[in-house]
Amino acid sequence: MWESSKIEDELKQRLESKGSAGDALWGRYISARTLLTEQILPWIRTNEANLTDHGPEHIRNVLDNAHQLLGDTTRLTTEELYILCQSILFHDVGNIFGRVKHNLKINSIYGAVFNKLWLNRQEMALVVSIGRSHSGKSSDGTNDTLKDLKDDFIFGSKVHVQGLASILRFADELAEGPQRTSTYMIETAGFSNESLIHHEYAQITSVSIDLGGGRIALTYHIDIEKIDFNDSASLNNFCDFIKYIYYRIHKLDSERRYCKHYSSLLEPFKKTSVFITFWKGMEALESVASPIELDDLFIPGVDSKDIEKTHPEYGMDVLIPKLQKLSEEME
């Protein structure tokens, strides 16, 4: 049972105030949502069993994130809000055909959802182009997918396509956490080895969107109970996992800066704050290191975003011995 999100409630209210034309658009949205959340999204897992969740709950998560990123949806026109919500609904449907190039397969689903009678090619063009740009490559083969998007019109109203695509892309990046995986499947080796790290990452991650504080706050809860510090294989796996976390932090912060470049609505997000707590079972270890803050400062010639360089206390040579010592003290 789908419980509507705040952004949808606001969309409904605004469309209803526009009379029958608005009612028709809301009807389109509900039709699409019902079909996708019942007929398409729950079945992605049958083709891609090892993916983290891309079902209805993920869509709901992205809608909530978009609302939190915007804070005030009146910063978008009603038409833009409508296109944003439709694009969020459709952005991952291509996964039903498999993960590879899933972002390029939105249109066939869109066509199936809105049969010929309901098809609105202008709307489709916008939803598909915004949905596509949330990942993949641009026309020149780089990762800069947002640059290809141009402003457009729908129902006589201008749509800032790059801005909407930026919001979707960033809201999607922030849709991470335990809700996207299954602890049971992780513990019973139910995922492939290649995808396990993504699930383990989801399991320990918590994302907070703090618009007023101008930041994205990432909190990690890492349990070291099962790590054998005297076994090199166990230790290497753990180090790989920590490095993967650093990689994902770097990626998220890059997305923050990238999306902000294309949308003034994301301008308030000036930094990414990171806090890592280590646990030994149910006991939290004392604070291992201070929170990390990644802001927009860029020093020429220096990659100031390499956590191990900017925060030496998070380097493997410092962190691992410290964790081992704290772990032993708790035994």
Add this chain to the structure above:
Amino acid sequence: MNNNPFDFDGAKNLPDRLLIDWFIDDHNYSRFLRSSRNVLLLGHRGCGKSMTLLYYSLPLELKKLDTPLEQKDLSHFGIYVSCSTPLARRVDHDFFEDDKFSKAISEHYFVLSIAVCIAEHCEHIVDVFDAESLEELKEELFYVFDDELPADSSIFKSIKRALNKELRRTQEQFLSFESRTDFTFARTFYTLIVPFLGALRSVAALRDTHFSLMIDDAQDLNEDQRLMLNSWLSYRDHSVFSFKVALATVVDFDRKTSTGGSIIEGHDYITINLEQPFQNESSQFGMLARSIIEKRLKNIGVDVSPDEFFEESPEFKAELAVCWQEVVDKYTLEHPDAEKKQINDYAYKQARALYFRRRSPKANRPTYSGLDTLIHLSSGVVRNLLLPCYWMYDDAVSKSAGAVVTKIPPAIQFDVIMKESEKLWSRVRDGLDRELDDCSKEQAQLIFNLVSALGDYFRDRLFNHASEPRIITFTVSERTTDSDSRLLPVLGLMRKAQIMYRRSGPSKDAGRQEDYYTLNRLFWPARGLDPHGQHGRASIKASALITSMMTGKFPTVVEPGTQGGLFDE
């Protein structure tokens, strides 16, 4: 100050020396409270929050060691600020509808009261400043206070005087402000406190000092001030100052800031929860309680262990031993291969239950006594532990005919426990609307109904439940938006009145947390029940709690769902 070692007066009313003597120094606290991180100290009223802050504040730090002032360690300077004073929470501004004006006034009063505390604390160390430093300080502070200050040891007295004058002037002029949009007079954190601390850091003796602004009773701040405090907590630079905030958990902590943001645990502050997980007498709280009693006895020269001092009734002990043996024998007979741990676990759950089941309904109440029972009755709150001890000691002294009290007889313990338990029931029966401003008469009736029904429910468990009879903690299952809206405000009022305690614990879903509720255990003796709980919690449906609340009777269907776990109560 009387000579009763179990005096439970608020920490703020205790003489410094006594507070130093009584405080149980947990070095974990010291590590956090002397650090440069923001710390949130959470706990029920009576958990020791004020005592902890005061213990690490500068005046007490100076008194802990008998060294000359110039040799004192001033690397950490704790400034204790109480919010339970009219100054911190001035309500005059409520008369104004102008939002900006009321915010400005709220901050103005709050920062003035903090500045007064800083000045008061500085008076303790004024002698470490040489003439040159005082001259420097005078120059620096001229820009903060717009006032000529003396460059001698009376500088902080003068600052205090100037601040108090400003407070008085504000109050006098308050109602005569013609234009409410003009609040240029108002002080802010960044125009008063930050430069004040900056000026103090400019003098040699405090060059490397970290200031901890210890804000006590933050729940008493008005809403504007709470939002402001949260905004200050989000201030990133902790090189000069940080906050140590004590907050009674009778209210849910609002993490919003005045700029529309929010503060996030770990990123902006760390939490020390003084509500210790309390399962049994050997839990962390059990050990703390023992240490407190031990230290207090030592301070009055009584050289006996806490267990000897609060002796358990020998008759009760003997009857319990019989029940224990009977349970062990029965279990061993039915499970000949059982290991010792299994036998002990079974006896732990069943022996006390058997004792209570076997008692004739016409028999007198069991002789509630012994340190373990007192610890359980405290529900994990230090003040609840000391209060009955105080009255017991008082009774024992009046009956001792001048002799030194070296133990409290079980009969005295029993009398006090029963009196306090009856008193608690009377409070609820008479209606909490008499003591809580925000509790209506109807809500008071709902609370009485719920307490009575829960009493019946746990009595039924103790007498009839096969596997987990001694559980006295519950979680709420099958919650809905509607049930939450009916139930949570009532549970909130019960927590505020300290007749119900809420703690966080692991839920059945791995990694998630849920709320565990326990009625104040002092309710149980008046009903002849066992205040000693066991690990585990009952899962009670929200609908059953609502029915209980409305009718005073627990629905007849006994909830089957219980789950005991290592960290459960």
